[in-house]
Amino acid sequence: MKKLELGIVPIKDIQFASKSEVKGDTLYVNKEDIIDLLKEDENIENIELFIAKPGDSIRIMPVKDVIEPRVKVSGNGAMFPGMVSKVDVVGEGRTNVLRGMAVVTTGKIVAFQEGIIDMTGEGAKYTPFSQLNNLVLKVDTKEDIDKHKREASVRMAGLKTADFVGKLAKDIEAKEVETFETLNVKEGAEKYPNLPRVAYVYMLQSQGLMHDTYVYGVDAKQTLSTIIYPTEVMDGAIVSGNCVSACDKNTTYHHLNNPVIRALFAEHGKSINFVGVVITNENVYLADKMRSSDWASKLCDFLGVDGAIVSEEGFGNPDTDLIMNCKKITAKGIKTVLVTDEYAGQDGKSQSLADADASADAVVTGGNANMVINIGPLDTVIGYPEVADVIAGGTAGSLKPDGSIEAELQVITGATNEIGFNKFSAR
Amino acid sequence: MLKCVHYINQFFAGIGGEEKADYKPELRKGVVGPGAAMNAAFKGEAEIVATVICGDSYFNENEKEALATILDMIKSEGADFVVCGPAFNAGRYGVACGTVANAVKEELGLPVVTGMYEENPGADMFKTKVYIVPTKNNAAGMGEAVGYMAPLALKLAKGEKIGVSSQEHYMPNGVRTNFFDEKIGAERAVDMLIAKLAGKPFVTEYPMPSFDRVEPGPAITDMKHARIALVTSGGIVPKGNPDHIESSNAQKYGQYSIEGVNDLDADHYETAHGGYDPSYANERPDRVVPLDVLRDMEKEGVIGSIHPYFYSTVGNGTAVASAKKYGTEIGQKLVDDHVDAVILTST
Numbered sequence: 099m100k101k102l103e104l105g106i107v108p109i110k111d112i113q114f115a116s117k118s119e120v121k122g123d124t125l126y127v128n129k130e131d132i133i134d135l136l137k138e139d140e141n142i143e144n145i146e147l148f149i150a151k152p153g154d155s156i157r158i159m160p161v162k163d164v165i166e167p168r169v170k171v172s173g174n175g176a177m178f179p180g181m182v183s184k185v186d187v188v189g190e191g192r193t194n195v196l197r198g199m200a201v202v203t204t205g206k207i208v209a210f211q212e213g214i215i216d217m218t219g220e221g222a223k224y225t226p227f228s229q230l231n232n233l234v235l236k237v238d239t240k241e242d243i244d245k246h247k248r249e250a251s252v253r254m255a256g257l258k259t260a261d262f263v264g265k266l267a268k269d270i271e272a273k274e275v276e277t278f279e280t281l282n283v284k285e286g287a288e289k290y291p292n293l294p295r296v297a298y299v300y301m302l303q304s305q306g307l308m309h310d311t312y313v314y315g316v317d318a319k320q321t322l323s324t325i326i327y328p329t330e331v332m333d334g335a336i337v338s339g340n341c342v343s344a345c346d347k348n349t350t351y352h353h354l355n356n357p358v359i360r361a362l363f364a365e366h367g368k369s370i371n372f373v374g375v376v377i378t379n380e381n382v383y384l385a386d387k388m389r390s391s392d393w394a395s396k397l398c399d400f401l402g403v404d405g406a407i408v409s410e411e412g413f414g415n416p417d418t419d420l421i422m423n424c425k426k427i428t429a430k431g432i433k434t435v436l437v438t439d440e441y442a443g444q445d446g447k448s449q450s451l452a453d454a455d456a457s458a459d460a461v462v463t464g465g466n467a468n469m470v471i472n473i474g475p476l477d478t479v480i481g482y483p484e485v486a487d488v489i490a491g492g493t494a495g496s497l498k499p500d501g502s503i504e505a506e507l508q509v510i511t512g513a514t515n516e517i518g519f520n521k522f523s524a525r
Numbered sequence: 526m527l528k529c530v531h532y533i534n535q536f537f538a539g540i541g542g543e544e545k546a547d548y549k550p551e552l553r554k555g556v557v558g559p560g561a562a563m564n565a566a567f568k569g570e571a572e573i574v575a576t577v578i579c580g581d582s583y584f585n586e587n588e589k590e591a592l593a594t595i596l597d598m599i600k601s602e603g604a605d606f607v608v609c610g611p612a613f614n615a616g617r618y619g620v621a622c623g624t625v626a627n628a629v630k631e632e633l634g635l636p637v638v639t640g641m642y643e644e645n646p647g648a649d650m651f652k653t654k655v656y657i658v659p660t661k662n663n664a665a666g667m668g669e670a671v672g673y674m675a676p677l678a679l680k681l682a683k684g685e686k687i688g689v690s691s692q693e694h695y696m697p698n699g700v701r702t703n704f705f706d707e708k709i710g711a712e713r714a715v716d717m718l719i720a721k722l723a724g725k726p727f728v729t730e731y732p733m734p735s736f737d738r739v740e741p742g743p744a745i746t747d748m749k750h751a752r753i754a755l756v757t758s759g760g761i762v763p764k765g766n767p768d769h770i771e772s773s774n775a776q777k778y779g780q781y782s783i784e785g786v787n788d789l790d791a792d793h794y795e796t797a798h799g800g801y802d803p804s805y806a807n808e809r810p811d812r813v814v815p816l817d818v819l820r821d822m823e824k825e826g827v828i829g830s831i832h833p834y835f836y837s838t839v840g841n842g843t844a845v846a847s848a849k850k851y852g853t854e855i856g857q858k859l860v861d862d863h864v865d866a867v868i869l870t871s872t
Contacts, residue, residue, distance in 0.1 A: 210799030307801050307805075309801070405721065414800065414841065443774075448844035454733040461733070488772055490799040507703075517710075523713075524689070525697060525702060
């Protein structure tokens, strides 16, 4: 059994100051505190900090990760176990959440697959992060290190900063408390004998070569499918390390606030018994795909569930994992709903997924990522606007002389998210 | 007020059933039969000025002639838009409604709406061409059908933006259209699962297509004389990506000469692909397009020869329709150049 309370500390403003602290609903940050912390990494050459608020004429690009600061107030372990704190089981006790803000990392491009967050205008409509007060870290690593080390440095810089900011709210009294409880399999079956049993099959991006996700510090591509309590996810057991297309990668913020977990909890004990979460990877080798989908379906069967929601991350190659999971879970007599997004071409007339099966008869979509958008120039660009021409979804000439960008929706961070974070969809 | 011409068959005009199905096109002023309900549903924004009636057999057996007459009748009334049916599950009537609606759209350039049951053969024939409102399978569904057809027809006639199929109540027409739904995706997924678990109806947001599978060609028996080509979706291009192939959803493919080239080295080649870590491909592009090994085999006489060009595109988020087009074009070029076999590498 696991019970976690999220203590909500609303953050409505961020300001730079001489002392880092949370006072009222404002976060004050002393830049030097963060720079000192991150300079521990010898691969980091330069760090700049910015504040981007909703409505500001600011574009952030290329965005690497978005992270919500949280802190363990009580209960086992600390945030982001295996990454910035030692490996220990999390997911119970009390965690304070700085709601309404995020740490956003940017820097020189690591790969093609990094995105854009606009704080106002057309682009802002498609990314949920335009609604947050963002503490933006521009991290420049040494030029002579390879891309993988660069990725690791920027990833860890974001997590360390979120951890630092989260700890500022450890002793702050929460404005409201949200409680989530998962019983063990036996207790749950006894308590809700008449409710359909439901699992969440949470597919984690693990195509490798900078398409990675970490679970308690382990690279997900080296894992077998396994079971995790949903509250562990809220405490940072899963973090993003990936650079897949910006529109449908799960940032660490998405993992912490997984809306499928929230929506299942909302119905838990009423119309369903939300039994738990099966995490499974999306490796590129056929043998891995077969093994992981075998295990995911086997674990659903083992949990004795009647239904499962399966969410994808990324597109193309992982479409085959999605369909394999669907076929195998359905074959166990379990009803499935899939959550994905689409690449139906700029005209919307092409086939949306790279794989298909008749068993996938209940699908929720986050929209067509190939749709062309035009986002006008903004006053300030934090990062490097020239990458618009090369990031996934951009093309030569995407960046116009006036600073506007014409590109596919793919370029916007979180736009067609596949854990159902947004209202955006397609028919 | 907007002027509408309504197309119906002999049965709904009250002329008769099967025995009158050979009824020739007739133009009547004002509303006939279901036109009254349609007219009322326009709520004063439009008016049915005339009704064109045609027997279902006559239409289907004399399509060209009937259609020409019907279009002339519609034109003569100066219609701003046209409504056909609804046809419910009447097969020939559905085909007639679809055919007339499609001709009105294509030849007269007028806004048009029709309605029919989803299993009416006219639905599959025309749903990607014109707006078809799904109806019940018999005339008991007239009120509901009119309730959806009239507002959609008015919107089209007024040139307003048409929303997605689920909002405007037309059959999905093969064009995926983005929009902001009322609930977030996760809540929609949970709602859908609860309905599915309870055996209640639910509507998938993405109906799965039937999949196009290609049979592999027969194996080559005489490799010693075979001409081999290299084709990749791994994005290997001459350094600098001269054709600007996109890193995702490629809009083109490239054809590059490898005459006299013995391997694809890092000084002259790189990948344009945005879907994988390019480090190892850029270090040695042969890893994606194995020209080096193939040249060895050519020298050793294992294969006959290597086609002097390789073809490359980016298979990252690239629309299936584009991939199909590039594949067909490249395939044709290879056939024309007498290539026997292709090594097709992906990433």
